[in-house]
Amino acid sequence: MFFGRTSALILRETVSRDLMTAAQIDTRKVEQGVDTAWLVERRHDEFVASYAVQHWLDVTARRKTVAITLRDLEPFDKRLGTTQQVYEQAFAQVVNRLIADGYQVLALSTCTSIDRYNRDDRMVALRMAKYVNDSEHFHIAMDELNDVEIGKILASCVLTIGTRLHSAIISMNFGTPAIAINYEHKSAGIMQQLGLAELAIDIRHLLNGSLQSVVGRYAQSIACAKGKSG
Numbered sequence: 001m002f003f004g005r006t007s008a009l010i011l012r013e014t015v016s017r018d019l020m021t022a023a024q025i026d027t028r029k030v031e032q033g034v035d036t037a038w039l040v041e042r043r044h045d046e047f048v049a050s051y052a053v054q055h056w057l058d059v060t061a062r063r064k065t066v067a068i069t070l071r072d073l074e075p076f077d078k079r080l081g082t083t084q085q086v087y088e089q090a091f092a093q094v095v096n097r098l099i100a101d102g103y104q105v106l107a108l109s110t111c112t113s114i115d116r117y118n119r120d121d122r123m124v125a126l127r128m129a130k131y132v133n134d135s136e137h138f139h140i141a142m143d144e145l146n147d148v149e150i151g152k153i154l155a156s157c158v159l160t161i162g163t164r165l166h167s168a169i170i171s172m173n174f175g176t177p178a179i180a181i182n183y184e185h186k187s188a189g190i191m192q193q194l195g196l197a198e199l200a201i202d203i204r205h206l207l208n209g210s211l212q213s214v215v216g217r218y219a220q221s222i223a224c225a226k227g228k229s230g
Helices: 015-022 051-062 076-080 084-100 121-129 147-155 165-173 185-193 203-207 211-229
Strands: 009-011 030-032 065-069 104-107 138-140 159-162 178-182 200-202
Touching: 051 104, 051 147, 065 084, 065 165, 076 203, 084 104, 084 121, 084 203, 084 211, 104 121, 121 138, 147 165, 159 165, 159 211, 165 178, 178 203, 178 211, 200 203, 203 211
Parallel strands: 009 030, 065 104, 065 159, 104 138, 159 178, 178 200
Antiparallel strands: none
16 A cells, blocks of 8 residues: 555545554554645735736626636546536536526636646636626636735635635635635635635535525625625
8 A cells, every 4th residue: 555655644634544543554653734835825915916916806896796617527527427617517507506696707727727727617617608698797817826915815805715625725715715626625624624615515505596696695794794894
C-alpha cells in the first residue's frame, strides 16, 4: 500500500480519515492539516487594487452580487451519473433565479490555463452563459487574478456559491458567507469542521433543481442581515 511507504499522510479534513477507517486502511500515519486556501492573507493595509480588480469592485457596488465558481466535472461526472452539460444548465437555472430575485451574478475562476494547466473554469462559465436568460446581470471575470485579488472581489459580494472549494474558503476568509457545492467528500469535511455542515450542499441538489430555493432564501437572509448591520 502506497500510504504505508510515507512518513506521514496529511489530511485537511476528517471525513477522509473516516473513509480510510471504513475501508480498513491503516491511519497510524495520518496527521491533521488544513487547506492551504486559509493561508491567503487579506492584506488590508498594503493592498492596492489593479485596474481589473477595481473594475469588478465598481461592478459589484452597483447591485447586490452573488459570486459563483464553476469547473469541468470530469472525472466526477461518471460517478455522479451526470454530464457537463446538465451541470451547466442546472447552474444556469440557479443564476436565473438569483437574477430574477434582484441580484447580479459574477463568475470568478480559481483555476485557469496559466502555466500549461489543462483546465480553465472561464471556459465553463462562457458555455454556461448561453443558458442565462438575462445576460445584462451575469458577468464573467476573464482576468488572471491571484487569490488575494479574488478574495477582495468576493469580499464585496453578499454570497459565494463555489464548485471550487478554494473559492468558498477564500470567500469565508474574506468575510463573505459561502455555499460549497459538494461533488466529493472533501468539501463536506471542511465545512463540517467549521460547524457549517449545512452549507456543504450535495451537487445532486443542484442537478435536481432544489438548490435554487435554498440559495434564494439564504442570499435573502444574508442581505437582510447586512442591511440591518449597516
